[in-house]
């Protein structure tokens with residue numbers, strides 16, 4: 278059986294800065310993947326492999342840190358996508374095709390992130406080098422040694438986890454989150470995709486994280502719940518066979534979190550679609566289709582009965598479960614309208630009904646099931662992706678007691694650099710809320726519903742590789758606007774942005790303090806004098822971030838997330854940038870709605886402004902202040918990533934204009950930027966990490982980028 282989509286004919290991009298392709302496989306997997314796996318993938322002995330590693334300047338005795346295969350496998354897949362075949366990638370990961378296919382399909386849209394196809398890689402195995410290649414390899418080794426004299430590039434990845442899983446003191450339980458004043462729900466900063474309720478070693482919420490959350494006013498945490506895994510699934514009982522173990526672990530988490538007054542919420546996206554074979558037995562339940570799955574049509578009474586019963590069972594058995602957050606449009610295929618526009622609906626039963634009817638009905642059933650078992654459980658109906666033309670009608674049909682949650686920024690009108698745009702989600706640079714959310718809240722409030730906003734208070738896809746963006750003015754403006762609309766409940770983040778941060782403390786302060794301001798908060802944290810200086814510096818930083826050319830396309834495809842590690846290519850790659858995968862050299866996707874000149878000048882303003890803010894932060898003398906150190910580190914890293922976009926854009930434009938000197942200058946500027954980031958990363962292992970993408974880059978990637986830049990600079994000099 279073929280689990281994987283066949284590789285495409287499109288040729289992979291070869292890392293020409295190495296002397297031979299197999300060297301890239303060694304470089305990118307050294308220390309991450311057991312050498313025996315690398316040797317097997319490259320078809321050589323481990324002894325020969327270690328020799329070849331030494332020839333590149335790597336430590337020939339190095340062993341892999343097993344944490345990478347457990348918590349960093351997406352990083353490994355991404356870095357090998359263009360240099361290894363499927364077979365080699367499975368060998369490196371020590372897995373099989375079925376498991377790789379599962380990761381690509383299910384692990385946060387990994388297949389889409391990779392571009393939706395596998396480039397073809399010629400058999401990249403170990404071989405003897407030619408005389409010329411040996412010479413080039415010697416130069417690489419010399420360069421690596423030279424860089425090694427300038428700065429340390431030991432790998433500190435995942436060091437930050439220790440603080441949470443092995444805290445020096447056992448967590449004190451004295452801290453209790455406030456139950457009054459609305460909910461603040463967060464998601465673990467370091468959750469791994471998978472089945473944490475079955476595999477306890479994946480516990481996303483160690484006590485120390487819960488304790489820190491409680492201290493920051495977070496009184497709820499969420500994780501994904503798949504209903505057929507948590508309740509009896511009569512249509513196919515085998516799917517719920519591990520139900521009891523999951524419920525038992527869920528109850529343990531509920532009890533642990535309760536010690537801190539933190540409630541556990543499940544994100545639900547139901548009913549989940551089933552494969553074709555399922556409907557051989559249940560043809561009457563078959564609804565809309567997407568890829569190779571079909572919806573369980575909720576216009577069938579049996580499906581509605583199942584949903585109700587499953588929710589009731591879940592909330593009966595997992596006693597104390599705080600509530601659930603329901604997404605009823607988008608994400609996975611669920612009800613027949615969830616992924617199909619009304620104009621294209623084929624399901625005869627749902628065709629006769631409106632999306633508002635179908636969607637409201639699903640929310641009502643989930644809420645009734647939960648409330649019949651646990652009347653105080655919170656039923657949060659998230660209007661994410663509800664059509665603007667029918668959201669109001671759906672709200673009118675919702676049963677009492679549900680909480681109406683909107684993605685705060687939705688429908689926000691933007692005007693950056695004179696270019697008008699509008700926001701669906703994921704911005705901090707443009708403070709919400711948006712028109713669409715305001716209108717749904719107003720409509721819902723008039724009907725007596727409680728309201729909630731889903732926000733991002735730490736980071737967004739604008740810049741997701743640092744734990745939090747220290748733009749207090751922008752975050753403060755957003756929260757202040759929300760208070761004006763009487764929003765007291767907040768989902769603080771999606772799967773990114775869950776770090777227990779100063780920004781979380783700031784939001785907690787603002788929600789509790791009627792006249793609270795960023796200046797007031799920073800004085801509270803740092804004292805009168807220092808607070809004033811920090812406030813002035815963050816103002817510069819916030820103003821710089823407000824210049825970011827926001828569009829969701831830019832957020833998803835431009836290189837500020839991978840930033841500094843994205844290689845410069847001397848020739849046009851012809852590859853289209855992918856969503857949170859590879860930026861390549863596809864400026865047209867990066868700039869989205871912005872003309873190239875405006876995109877470039879806005880990025881320059883952002884990077885330059887952030888760099889000036891960093892100078893202002895650095896002038897504040899108090900090196901021992903940990904909170905200040907964190908702010909400055911985040912600001913520096915943000916500036917490096919934004920500067921990288923400027924350098925990369927300048928390089929591509931110079932390359933296209935055949936301006937060799939301009940290309941060389943951009944590459945040289947980027948080298949200085951990479952070195953700054955490597956030094957910064959040595960001080961903080963959180964830089965470059967994000968839960969659903971694992972590490973965007975490793976320290977070795979940053980050193981490889983230096984080799985890449987040396988290579989393109991040499992090429993440019995030849996051209997001049």
Ligand SMILES: [Zn+2]
Pocket residue numbers: 564565574575576613624625626627628
């Ligand atoms: Zn249907």
